[in-house]
Amino acid sequence: MNGFTINYDRWFIDLFSFSEIGKEDYEWLADFEHHTNKDLTINGFENLQKVYEDVYKNQKHDIPEIEQAYEVAELLVILRLQELFRKTYKSAKESGKKWNDYPMFVTAHDYEMIYRIN
Template sequence: MNFELEDKLRNLIDKQELDNAIQLAESELNKIPKTDFHKMIGKDILHLSNDLKIYIQKFDKSTSEILNKPKGLIKSVFGKPTDYRPAAYYCEMNGFTINYDRWFIDLFSFKEMGGDDWDWLCDFYDSTASDFTITGLEDIQKVFEDVHENDRFKEPNIEKAYEVCELLVILRLQELFRLTYSKIEEPLSNIPLFVTAHDYELIYRVN
């Protein structure tokens, strides 16, 4: 992991400067002599926005129903209708660098939102029953596969490019969520949504 670059990117996305973060990551990748990882430059996955919107809305409906389900016989008969919503949502992409056969995400919902230490992300009350497959980056998946399967890390520039590319993949996922959330109406669009990949702290708050 390129921790120095990750820190710079985190500072940018904390300030909602996602476009600048993407530009910085691509610039850093361009400084490295060309590898197959450079195919990631200029790529995005925004074509998934409409399908992702449906996926998020379906989960919002099902997970909100859990919060609004009457508890106990008396409440089920005499209780007033409620309209509770999750306090926050979290998207996690799978460990994509070593699971290159398929890239996907899952969503998680929370009754309460915690602080910046992110420990609260373990306390979700619900998650999506099925995951959402990321498409459009299959050629990049093959690059990660080739590097791992053929142990190419000792080759010149491969490891450096790998460490930048993995961060750029996450940024492009966050870009997809930003676009998708901009198409979603209230009250769902008012619920904070955080996006990253498994075992990364490059976490972006979409709204």
């Protein structure tokens, strides 16, 4: 997912592919071999995106209570994204889709919280 905390106008995902999976760390994820020509816009979070815009434009993340809520909200957005992909994989498996055999790594830009599916 794009850097959603500062790109509040549009949240989207890009898909990347690799011929092999790295073993020791996730640094290899930056060295993708193929990617989608078009990104995929995430819909349904427009109200939350307005909150991110307000916090960012008005520097509200310096207010301790807002900072704490902001950090929790970041994690919840990423977890929701990961849940979306988990459910997509489950549906693909039930439908017999071949791509379900391949692992997928789900995260947001500049986050180390990476979820591996399959």
